[in-house]
Amino acid sequence: MHAPANPFLAPKTSARVFERFAFGFFRAATYFILVCAACIFGLIFFKGGQTVFQTHFPFVNVPFLTQAPETLFVFQYEGKKMELGDRAFREFKNTHGITDIPAESYVYSAGGIxxxxxxxxxxxxxxxxxxxxxxxxxxxxxxxxxxxxxxxxxxxxxxxxxxxxxxxxxxxxxxxxxxxxxxxxxxxxxxxxxxxxxxxxxxxxxxxxxxxxxxxxxxxxxxxxxxxxxxxxxxxxxxxxxxxxxxxxxxxxxxxxxxxxxxxxxxxxxxxxxxxxxxxxxxxxxxxxxxxxxxxxxxxxxxxxxxxxxxxxxxxxxxxxxxxxxxxxxxxxxxxxxxxxxxxxxxxxxxxxxxxxxxxxxxxxxxxxx
The missing domain is CATH 1.10.3720.10 (MetI-like)
Incomplete structure (x- = not known):
């Protein structure tokens, strides 16, 4: 024997079906926007965090937060790859008595902000x-x-x-x-x-x-x-x-x-x-x-x-x-x-x-x- 139908249940009409569809569409659009925002902010926080934070004490890249932007110089010295900012590069050449050394320069890639x-x-x-x-x-x-x-x-x-x-x-x-x-x-x-x-x-x-x-x-x-x-x-x-x-x-x-x-x-x-x-x-x-x-x-x-x-x-x-x-x-x-x-x-x-x-x-x- 079938249970009696609920008299208070709204009849299933085409208008209510469309309303459910519209509600689902708007909810999906909202979730899509949230996912996009999460991806954007997640990427920035993930890659940016690798620059701002570090794995050793003091765990924060202090020079990046306290120094001015500089040109980065990348060069080989005694078989080692060196990455120095503009000021450190000039000091390195003066200390080692080097007048000229082949180096690749990258503008605004050293120092801080x-x-x-x-x-x-x-x-x-x-x-x-x-x-x-x-x-x-x-x-x-x-x-x-x-x-x-x-x-x-x-x-x-x-x-x-x-x-x-x-x-x-x-x-x-x-x-x-x-x-x-x-x-x-x-x-x-x-x-x-x-x-x-x-x-x-x-x-x-x-x-x-x-x-x-x-x-x-x-x-x-x-x-x-x-x-x-x-x-x-x-x-x-x-x-x-x-x-x-x-x-x-x-x-x-x-x-x-x-x-x-x-x-x-x-x-x-x-x-x-x-x-x-x-x-x-x-x-x-x-x-x-x-x-x-x-x-x-x-x-x-x-x-x-x-x-x-x-x-x-x-x-x-x-x-x-x-x-x-x-x-x-x-x-x-x-x-x-x-x-x-x-x-x-x-x-x-x-x-x-x-x-x-x-x-x-x-x-x-x-x-x-x-």
Whole structure:
């Protein structure tokens, strides 16, 4: 005797069969993306880990993390294969009294990536500070102060369109505006560029900031602005209106209400936008190639005569260094370990900055609850 059919079981129709098929397809697509990501990151961590870590004490390749890039020289000496960086190779020849020795040279395949690490961290932190300040300020105006009309809708549309601009266009924009046009306060009038007297014998010469940290900061900040503004505005909208109405009813001003009753509760969501912004700007090569990065830079940014000159120094950066080593020089086993080692360190830096934002967001979310 057959068991009675379950009356609560949905009938098997073509629509439900298609729904099951669609669900399975979407789940398979999700798993496929996860597998691809795991393969990419696994390859980088496996090969990069072989460069960054070693099997003997101190188990970390300290020179790779603390030295500047050098040319690698590979040669035979007394039947042994020698691999020395540029400085060590010159010292070796002086010590052994050798004037000339046949050697194969590999550019950027010796030394380390310390200047690239410093430049990347400075570019990310500086650009995100600018993007958060401008982006949060714009979001506060759009959500709290502006009258919803055609102009505000046009601004929001412009922000959305800005998010779709290719990074190379941002690089050219930064090259034209920040590198070649922005004013510099100088004690003389430059006859080759427009100048504006400001008094006390000083002039604003519109000769640009040149290739430097400041140009890179503003270019990358403009790239992150659409993400920061959109996410910050959504965070402000999520704060209940009762918080604002209660504060205003007690006699607080508009700005006091925003500062004490709105921003603290919206900050966790704004920090989420900073995480997305970091992912947007950290790996960009084209903008910094035009505005901030050098292939080789002997001095660190802080090695200047005046403290204010720090922001007007160009830097090396990991994305640009990886690009140069991967595409501008002949590929071999020595350049491969530099590529994967730099990519490994770059991922760790981005993950570290993102995790810091996540922990700060969690701490603030636990502190401000409603």
């Amino acid at each position: 310390f200047p690239c690490i410093v430049g990347t961290v400075l570019l990310v932190i500086g650009s995100m500070a600018i993007a958060l300040f401008i982006g949060i300020s714009a979001a506060i105006y759009l959500n709290e102060y502006s009258t919803q009309g055609r102009f505000v809708h046009f601004v929001r549309l412009a922000i959305l369109n800005l998010a779709g601009v290719p990074s190379i266009v941002f690089g050219l924009f930064g090259l034209g505006l920040f590198v070649g046009f922005m004013p510099m306060l100088q004690g003389f009038s430059n006859p080759t560029v427009p100048s504006l007297p400001v008094g006390f014998g000083h002039y604003l010469n519109f000769s640009g900031w040149n290739v430097c940290l400041l140009s890179g900061w503003f270019t990358l900040a403009f790239m992150a602005l659409p993400v920061v503004i959109t996410a910050s505005e959504e965070s402000l909208k999520s704060v209940p209106k009762g918080f604002r109405e209660g504060s205003l009813a007690l006699g607080a001003t508009k700005w006091q209400t925003i500062r004490t009753n709105v921003l603290p509760y919206a900050l966790p969501g704004m920090l989420t936008s900073s995480i997305l912004g970091i992912a947007r700007v950290a790996g960009e090569t084209a903008p910094i190639m035009f505005t901030a990065a050098y292939v080789v830079r002997d001095k660190m940014p802080w090695q200047v005569d005046h403290a204010l000159d720090v922001v007007f120094q160009g830097v090396m950066a990991l994305p640009y260094h990886i690009y140069v080593v991967s595409s501008k020089i002949p590929q071999n086993e020595y350049t491969e370990r530099v590529q994967y080692g730099a990519a490994f360190v770059f991922l760790v830096i981005v993950m570290g900055i993102a995790l810091s934002s996540i922990f700060l967001r969690i701490k603030m979310r636990n502190r401000y609850r409603w």
